[in-house]
Amino acid sequence: MRINAGNLKKGEFVTFQGAICQVQKADFYSPGKGSALMKARLKNLITAKNVEYAYKSNEQVEVLDVTSVDMQYIYKDQENLYFMDERTFNQSALPISVVGDISRFFKEGEKMFVYMYNDKPLTIRPPMSVRLKIVEADDAAKGDTVSGAKKPVKVETGATVMVPIFVKVGETISINPETGEYTGRV
Amino acid sequence: MKIQTTIKNLNNYKIYLQVERTVHEFMNKNNYLKVDLPVLSPALIPESYLEIFETKFNYLDKKEKLYLTPSPEIFLKRLLVTGVGNCYYLGRAYRNSEPNSDWHSPEFTMLEFYKLGIDYLEMADEVLKLLQYIKIENKKLKISFKKWEKMSVAQAFLKFTKINEEELFDEKLFFNKAKEKGYNIEKTTYEDLFSQILATEIEPKLGISGYPTLLYNYPKQMASLAKLNEDGRTAQRCEFYINGLEIGGFCTELNDYNEQEKRFISESEKRKKNKMIDHTIDKSFIKALKYGLPFCTGAGIGFERLVMIFANVTSIDKLKLINIID
Numbered sequence: 001m002r003i004n005a006g007n008l009k010k011g012e013f014v015t016f017q018g019a020i021c022q023v024q025k026a027d028f029y030s031p032g033k034g035s036a037l038m039k040a041r042l043k044n045l046i047t048a049k050n051v052e053y054a055y056k057s058n059e060q061v062e063v064l065d066v067t068s069v070d071m072q073y074i075y076k077d078q079e080n081l082y083f084m085d086e087r088t089f090n091q092s093a094l095p096i097s098v099v100g101d102i103s104r105f106f107k108e109g110e111k112m113f114v115y116m117y118n119d120k121p122l123t124i125r126p127p128m129s130v131r132l133k134i135v136e137a138d139d140a141a142k143g144d145t146v147s148g149a150k151k152p153v154k155v156e157t158g159a160t161v162m163v164p165i166f167v168k169v170g171e172t173i174s175i176n177p178e179t180g181e182y183t184g185r186v
Numbered sequence: 187m188k189i190q191t192t193i194k195n196l197n198n199y200k201i202y203l204q205v206e207r208t209v210h211e212f213m214n215k216n217n218y219l220k221v222d223l224p225v226l227s228p229a230l231i232p233e234s235y236l237e238i239f240e241t242k243f244n245y246l247d248k249k250e251k252l253y254l255t256p257s258p259e260i261f262l263k264r265l266l267v268t269g270v271g272n273c274y275y276l277g278r279a280y281r282n283s284e285p286n287s288d289w290h291s292p293e294f295t296m297l298e299f300y301k302l303g304i305d306y307l308e309m310a311d312e313v314l315k316l317l318q319y320i321k322i323e324n325k326k327l328k329i330s331f332k333k334w335e336k337m338s339v340a341q342a343f344l345k346f347t348k349i350n351e352e353e354l355f356d357e358k359l360f361f362n363k364a365k366e367k368g369y370n371i372e373k374t375t376y377e378d379l380f381s382q383i384l385a386t387e388i389e390p391k392l393g394i395s396g397y398p399t400l401l402y403n404y405p406k407q408m409a410s411l412a413k414l415n416e417d418g419r420t421a422q423r424c425e426f427y428i429n430g431l432e433i434g435g436f437c438t439e440l441n442d443y444n445e446q447e448k449r450f451i452s453e454s455e456k457r458k459k460n461k462m463i464d465h466t467i468d469k470s471f472i473k474a475l476k477y478g479l480p481f482c483t484g485a486g487i488g489f490e491r492l493v494m495i496f497a498n499v500t501s502i503d504k505l506k507l508i509n510i511i512d
Contacts, residue, residue: 017368027287031432033235033410034381036284054385056378059370 001063005038005055013064013115013122016053019044020064022123029054045122048097068113068125073106081106083114083121092121099123104159105130105177129174131186132156137169190509198505201497205320206489209276209297212319216312218299219273223261225280226252229468231260234456237283239292240463253465254280257486258298260468263439266300266482267474274299276489282463286512288501289431293510295489297434302482306412306422306438309483310334310400313426313436317398322496329393329428329495334400337392339420342401346388355405355419376407392427399427411446412437428495434487441479447472 008014008026015021021042029039036057043050055061071083071092080093081103092114096103102124106112113125136154150162153169161175163182172186213220230238230253239254255261258275265273279296286292301312317331343349347367353359357376364379365371371379392399402424406414409421422438440446454467490502503509 028285028290029287029385030235030281030284030290031381031385033408034377035235037382037385039385052386052390054382056370056374056382 001065002060003063004057005040005059005061006036006057008038008040008055008061008063013045013066013117014042014061015064016042016044016051019046020117020122021045021051024050028057043098045098048095048100064117066115066117066122068115071112071114073108073110073112075108076103076106081124083112083124094121094123101180102126102177105132105155105157105175105180107132107157126178128176129183130177131172131174132159133172134163134167134169137163137167187510187512190503190511192503192507192509195504195507198497198499199507201322201324202490202493202505204322205493205496206276208320209316209489212316213274213276213299216315217272218301219270221262221265221270221273221275223255223258223275223277225255225278227255227260227468228252229466229470230255231471232450232454232457232465232467234453234460234462236281238463238465239280239282240465251466256281257296259484260471262298262300262484263479264471264474266302267477267479272299272301286503286510289488289491291490291502291510294502297487297489297492298484300439300482300484302480304483306402306424306436306483309436309438309485310336310402310424310426313434313485313487320496324496324498326498327496328396329398330396331398333397334426335393335395335397336400336402338403339401339405340403342388342392343383346391347383349383376405380405380408389427389432390430393429393431398433401425401427409440410437411440411449413440431491431494432488433491433495434485436483436485438483439479439481441475441481443472443475443479446475 008023010023010026012023013020014023021044023040024043025041027039028036030036037054038057039054041050041052069085071085074082074084080095081099083092112127115122115125132155134153135156138151149165151165152160153163154160161180161182163173167173167185174183174186176183228250236256238256241252243250243252257279262273262275276297278293280293282292284290284292301309314331314334340351340354343354349363353363360376361371364383369379369382403415403420404423406419406421409423412421412423414421425432425435450472490505493505497505
């Protein structure tokens with residue numbers, strides 16, 4: 001679908017200089033003189049590198065029509081994350097560098113959406129929230145419970161999260177995987 | 187759009203207030219007169235790149251269109267003509283068709299000030315003095331205002347885009363070079379292509395090496411209301427950048443009213459062609475300029491963008507307790 005670059009949104013897929021890219025950020029920008037621009041940060045889904053590009057806001061951009069497929073995250077190795085389509089048992093690999101930091105919150109066996117284009121996996125659709133168990137934490141420090149003090153804890157995937165000091169080992173918490181922020185106890 | 191209340195921005199908002207106080211203090215110490223101005227005006231200066239907000243005054247049978255001012259220039263220049271002397275405005279400005287983004291809001295705060303008897307490069311010293319005057323305790327602040335990193339537009343293009351001076355100032359060569367680089371050059375103008383390349387390849391690299399970057403001498407097509415240099419191809423205009431973001435700009439003001447009038451006409455024709463809001467044109471502004479604008483330099487600074495630096499945040503909405511969001 002062709003759209004005006006001024007309508008580009010975070011998360012959409014475009015072709016830029018021959019490579020499929022995902023829009024990481026798209027911000028309206030108007031220079032003092034001259035027409036408006038759309039400043040975009042595009043992540044190349046092969047090299048995982050970000051490139052900054054300012055589109056003229058009335059420039060036509062082809063947004064790729066991708067599908068999202070429900071898959072199970074099965075495991076990872078040093079480079080890739082592996083997913084399985086539960087209906088076809090087909091496996092797809094995605095480079096960790098492409099999926100990004102968010103993958104440190106993925107638990108094996110979890111269901112997730114993978115974006116596909118022409119039967120090729122592009123990247124994952126980040127879940128709004130993940131639930132993970134705390135496996136390591138210091139004991140709650142006494143006293144300072146009102147000022148919103150935080151402490152680092154380790155969750156079952158090995159990632160570290162800052163949580164309020166009253167949260168204990170063994171509890172399950174919800175996390176916004178995109179920001180890495182604790183959002184509550186479950 | 188909806189209203190969002192964000193009390194967790196309180197500390198940033200306090201920095202906003204602190205910067206605001208310091209700016210007033212600086213202006214007062216340096217003998218700039220603070221002027222409060224209307225934001226509703228019955229007529230405007232035609233600008234082909236700014237869309238405006240239109241509203242209506244109603245009283246019984248009397249109905250009159252009014253416009254929110256996109257900049258205080260229309261009033262400040264009038265005052266300069268009448269002999270008000272050095273002056274400044276720190277207040278709201280409104281621009282339509284500019285959606286919320288990290289660096290934009292249709293309603294924003296502008297610091298605009300004029301100093302008589304100095305040119306744009308002398309104004310650069312004045313702006314640096316202002317930046318030095320704003321002292322906010324912030325250990326994360328990675329920028330020093332001891333000096334400018336100065337770069338002419340031609341130098342910046344050569345350094346970051348490999349477009350040389352000859353190619354920059356010759357429209358045909360510039361279009362060829364842009365095409366070679368993969369930019370879409372169809373249905374576009376030199377001005378738009380210039381802005382696009384500047385924003386893509388140059389701006390992200392400005393003001394990131396510890397000092398603010400001052401870009402000066404823009405091609406005459408980008409002159410806006412700036413006086414031209416003797417070389418005939420550049421204008422006495424500067425913009426300054428911190429962390430890749432344009433914070434403000436200034437230029438030696440064009441005081442040739444014939445030129446101004448020509449620009450008025452061409453800008454209002456462009457507005458018509460682009461089907462922009464057909465507003466009443468402030469003809470008395472030209473009359474005032476005919477009377478005589480003194481030799482001066484005017485500076486405009488996006489106030490929220492400036493505070494973003496001192497508060498160490500990357501978007502305007504983090505400075506406010508109430509935001510109107512999409």
